[in-house]
Amino acid sequence: MEKVDIISVGMTRFGKHPEKTGRDLILEALLETIKNVDKGIDIKKEVEALFVGYFTPTFYEHQAHYGPLVTEWLGISGIPAFRTESACASSSAALSAGFFAISSGIYDVVIVIGVEKMTTLDTSEVTDALAVAADDIFDLSTGITFPGLFALMAQEYFQKYGENWENLQAVTIKNHYNGSLNSKAQFQNTISSIAKKTALKKGCSFKNDLDFLNSQFNPFVAYPLRLYDCAPISDGAAIAILANSKISKRFTDKPIHIIGIGIGTDSLALANRPDLTTSRAVINSSNAAYKMAKVGPKNIDVAELHDCFSINEVLLSEDLGFFEKGHGLVAIKEGRTSLQGDIPINTDGGLKSKGHPVGATGIAMIHEIWLQLRGEAGSRQIKGNPRIGLTCNVGGSSASSFVFIFEN
Amino acid sequence: MFIIQDYINGLKNGKILGSKCNKCGAVSIPPHPLCQNCGDFEVDLFETKGYGELKNFTIIYVPPKSFETKPPYVVAIIKLEEGGAVLGRLRGVNPYVIESIKIGMKVKFDPWLERDNVIVAFSPA
Numbered sequence: 001m002e003k004v005d006i007i008s009v010g011m012t013r014f015g016k017h018p019e020k021t022g023r024d025l026i027l028e029a030l031l032e033t034i035k036n037v038d039k040g041i042d043i044k045k046e047v048e049a050l051f052v053g054y055f056t057p058t059f060y061e062h063q064a065h066y067g068p069l070v071t072e073w074l075g076i077s078g079i080p081a082f083r084t085e086s087a088c089a090s091s092s093a094a095l096s097a098g099f100f101a102i103s104s105g106i107y108d109v110v111i112v113i114g115v116e117k118m119t120t121l122d123t124s125e126v127t128d129a130l131a132v133a134a135d136d137i138f139d140l141s142t143g144i145t146f147p148g149l150f151a152l153m154a155q156e157y158f159q160k161y162g163e164n165w166e167n168l169q170a171v172t173i174k175n176h177y178n179g180s181l182n183s184k185a186q187f188q189n190t191i192s193s194i195a196k197k198t199a200l201k202k203g204c205s206f207k208n209d210l211d212f213l214n215s216q217f218n219p220f221v222a223y224p225l226r227l228y229d230c231a232p233i234s235d236g237a238a239i240a241i242l243a244n245s246k247i248s249k250r251f252t253d254k255p256i257h258i259i260g261i262g263i264g265t266d267s268l269a270l271a272n273r274p275d276l277t278t279s280r281a282v283i284n285s286s287n288a289a290y291k292m293a294k295v296g297p298k299n300i301d302v303a304e305l306h307d308c309f310s311i312n313e314v315l316l317s318e319d320l321g322f323f324e325k326g327h328g329l330v331a332i333k334e335g336r337t338s339l340q341g342d343i344p345i346n347t348d349g350g351l352k353s354k355g356h357p358v359g360a361t362g363i364a365m366i367h368e369i370w371l372q373l374r375g376e377a378g379s380r381q382i383k384g385n386p387r388i389g390l391t392c393n394v395g396g397s398s399a400s401s402f403v404f405i406f407e408n
Numbered sequence: 409m410f411i412i413q414d415y416i417n418g419l420k421n422g423k424i425l426g427s428k429c430n431k432c433g434a435v436s437i438p439p440h441p442l443c444q445n446c447g448d449f450e451v452d453l454f455e456t457k458g459y460g461e462l463k464n465f466t467i468i469y470v471p472p473k474s475f476e477t478k479p480p481y482v483v484a485i486i487k488l489e490e491g492g493a494v495l496g497r498l499r500g501v502n503p504y505v506i507e508s509i510k511i512g513m514k515v516k517f518d519p520w521l522e523r524d525n526v527i528v529a530f531s532p533a
Contacts, residue, residue: 123470124470124471124472124473125473127470127471127472127473128472128473128474131472137412137415137416138438138494138495139495140472141525141526141527141528142483142495142496142497142527142528142529143468143471143472143475143477143481143483143497143527144466144468144483144495145468145470145471145472147468147470148466148468148483151466152464152465152466152483152485155464155465155466156464159464159511219469220467220469220480221469221470222466222467222468222469222470223466223467223469223480223506224466225466269438269495270485270495271485271486271492271493271494271495272438272444272492272493276464276485
C-alpha cells in the first residue's frame with residue numbers, strides 16, 4: 001500500500017456568498033490551494049483525478065454530475081472525476097476516495113474538494129434539503145428535523161449522565177471564542193461581544209454569556225436545543241491536494257502524512273439505536289483509524305470534531321476516547337479542550353462558528369489540522385509543537401462517520 | 409420477504425408491524441427484512457398491539473417546509489411493549505407545558521393521514 005500525503009490546502013471564507021455558485025466557490029478555493037503549494041504545482045500537468053464532495057447540489061443549484069462540471073471549470077477537463085455523497089461527511093468521502101486512489105498505486109496526485117452552496121434557499125427549505133440525510137420512512141414522516149434528532153440525543157445524554165443544557169453552553173462559548181480568531185470563519189464574534197451588541201441594540205442587559213444564551217434572543221429550534229446550539233447555514237468550499245509520499249517532497253518540504261483512516265456506519269433511523277448517546281459509526285471508524293495509525297486517543301494533540309449541534313462535540317469526544325462517557329462536558333468546562341488545554345478541539349471555531357456548508361466541512365477540518373501541524377495557525381496556534389491531529393466528520397445523525405489521523 | 413410498503417400499509421390500517429427472526433428469535437420494531445441480530449433471511453412479520461411508553465421527546469419549533477403542522481409540536485421515541493422503538497408524534501399533550509410531558513408515560517398508537525401520507529403518532533393511553 002502506498003503512503004499518502006497532503007501537499008496543500010485552501011478554502012473560501014465560510015458564510016454567505018450571494019453572487020457565487022458552487023463552481024465559483026471551488027475555483028476561489030483552488031486558487032488559494034495552488035498558491036499554498038510551497039514549491040508550486042502545475043495542476044494541468046500533475047493532477048490525475050478529482051473527487052468532489054457535495055451533499056445536495058440538486059436542491060440548491062438544480063445541478064448534479066458535479067465531477068465533470070468541476071474539471072471543466074478548473075481547466076482540467078478529461079481527467080477522472082466524480083462526486084461523493086455521505087450527507088454532511090460528503091467531502092470526507094471525497095478524501096477517502098482520493099486516499100484509496102493513491103494508496104492503491106493507481107494515481108500519484110489527486111485533488112479532493114468539498115463544497116456546498118446553501119443560502120440560495122430559505123431556512124425551512126434548507127431544513128427540507130438537509131432532512132434527506134435521515135430515514136424518510138421511519139424518521140421524516142413524523143415531522144422530525146435534524147435539530148430534532150440531535151435534541152433527542154441531548155435529552156438522553158442529560159438524563160443518563162445528570163447533565164443539563166446550561167453546562168452544554170460551554171461548547172458554544174468555546175467555539176465562538178476560537179472562531180473570533182479565524183479570518184475564514186462565518187462568525188468572528190465571541191458570545192460576550194454578541195451579547196453586548198444585542199444589549200445595546202435592544203436596550204437591555206445580560207449578567208453573563210449564559211444569561212444571554214438563556215434569553216429570548218436565543219430561541220428554541222428543537223427543545224432543548226436553541227439557535228446557538230446549531231451550526232449555521234453557509235456557503236463555502238475547501239480543497240486539499242494529495243500526493244504519493246514518494247513524490248510529495250517535489251511540492252513541499254512540510255507535507256502532512258495521512259497515517260490513519262476509518263469509516264463506519266450506524267442506522268439512519270434514530271429509534272433503532274439502543275443508546276442515543278453513542279454512535280456505532282463513530283466507534284468503528286475511530287477504532288479502525290487508531291489501529292492503522294498505531295496510536296490511541298492519548299496521542300492526539302489536536303482534533304476537529306463535527307459539532308453540527310453543540311451536543312455532538314461532546315458525544316464525539318467521548319466516543320473517540322478522549323474522555324469517559326458522561327465526562328465530556330466536565331472536560332470542556334475545565335478548559336481541557338480550549339486552545340490551552342491538553343486536547344484542543346475545534347481550534348478554528350468548529351462548525352458552529354466557522355460555518356457549516358455541509359459538503360465542505362470534512363476538508364475544512366483538514367485545512368485546520370494542516371495549519372496546526374505546520375505551526376501556521378496564527379493567533380489560535382496551539383503550543384507545544386503538535387505532532388498528531390485527528391478529524392471526525394459525520395453524516396446525518398452520525399449514521400456515517402469518517403475519522404482521519406495525520407502526522408507532521 | 410417483506411417490502412417497505414407492507415409496513416406503510418400496516419400503519420394505514422392502524423398497526424405497527426414488527427419482525428421476528430425464525431432462527432434466533434430477535435425482534436425488530438420497526439421490522440427489518442433481514443435479522444438485525446444474526447443476519448438470517450427467515451423473518452416473520454407480526455402486528456404489535458400499539459402500546460408503549462415515552463422514552464424521550466423533543467419539541468419542534470422550526471419545522472421542515474414540506475410539513476403542514478403548525479409548530480410547536482412534540483416528536484418522541486416510543487418504546488413498544490413488544491420491544492424495539494419507533495419515532496412518532498405525540499398528540500394530546502401541551503407543547504407549551506414541558507412538565508406535562510413525562511418520560512415513561514404510557515401511550516397508544518394513534519396515527520392520522522395527511523395528504524394520503526400516514527403520520528406515525530401516539531396519544532396518552
